[in-house]
Amino acid sequence: MKEMKFETKVIHVGGEPDPTTGAIMPPIYQTSTYVQSSPGEHKGYEYTRSHNPTRSRLEECLASLENAKHCLVTASGLSASTLIMHMLPKGSKIVCGDDVYGGTYRLFSKVFPDIHHYKFVDTTNLKKLEEQVLAEKPALIWIETPTNPLLKISDIAVISAMAKKIGALTVVDNTFMSPFFQNPLDHGADIVLHSVTKFINGHSDVIGGAMMMNSQDLRDKLFFLQNAIGPAQSPFDSWLVLRGIKTLAVRMKAHEQNAMKVADYLDKHPKVERVVYPGLKSHPQYELGKKQMRGTGGMITFYIKGGINESRKFLENVKLFALAESLGGVESLVDHPAIMTHASIPREVREGLGIFDNLVRLSVGIEDCDDLIGDLENAFSKI
């Protein structure tokens, strides 16, 4: 059969009817262990921390969406990041983008600093990055693109080639684009990481992570650690993601359509200082985005004119946009990164990056766009 298109893969890969009953929905294998006919003789499943048929179906589907040979699904995005850090020899050097999700920054700077050495750099500045990479000779380059929350876009192909020259691995956190809009392995990255919690699941009812790769060696090392350390996803959560993922393509199109309209609206608003959205020509890496992404996604960052008081007034008055951490669900969310998702980054570092008290991040959902704009307009009128 011809290679399936994305819209077909999300529904059919890993979604085959149950062979024993014909059930069109995959069963939830809610079991911790599996009966063996003789010691060591089993059907490929021994214990759910290691393998589970519901999770295997999700791994098969996610691997195909990232054009990868392998996928491992974990209990959270951060547990996937943790496994990658444990895979590196003690004392490894890591060059990491300076504007990564606050929890990733916290993991690297507070949990692993006695084990590895981290340099946080602006990975959009390729000249400076190359200088750092040549000076540091890191074991791994970690990029998030577009970044959370500033939506900076880094060149995956150039950075992966830079890493390969010195024998380093490249990891790309692809959470914001989802596999629908971007496939980092196709641009030369070694591992793609997702917080499955976000667009992939899409319904704000699961915490999960995933890593996709082509190398059997990387897969085996990470699988060993997943089993040895223990952060595999539960069968029920894998099943929920298998359900949510069926609409990933239609959801991503709807998120993007709404986000483009909201970004245009904000761009013209007298109470807005600046809007950052990859679909606006004013985005600093607009052309690069068009080259490596197939769309511009559902995330928008903007600066309100004023400071914390104006931000608070706005955030207390939105009604459809729920003031909450996280992103990527069908419902619209609004976040104040400085106080909420990125509070673990010291103020001086945060402000050096541009995460000020007047910065607001929107995860634009798939509701009616006029309703969403009406909600924002009402909140602006209260400032």
Ligand SMILES: Cc1ncc(COP(=O)(O)O)c(C=O)c1O
């Ligand atoms: C870009 C990005 N990567 C990783 C994570 C961590 O994922 P999780 O919350 O599933 O552990 C998040 C969470 O917000 C994120 O936004």
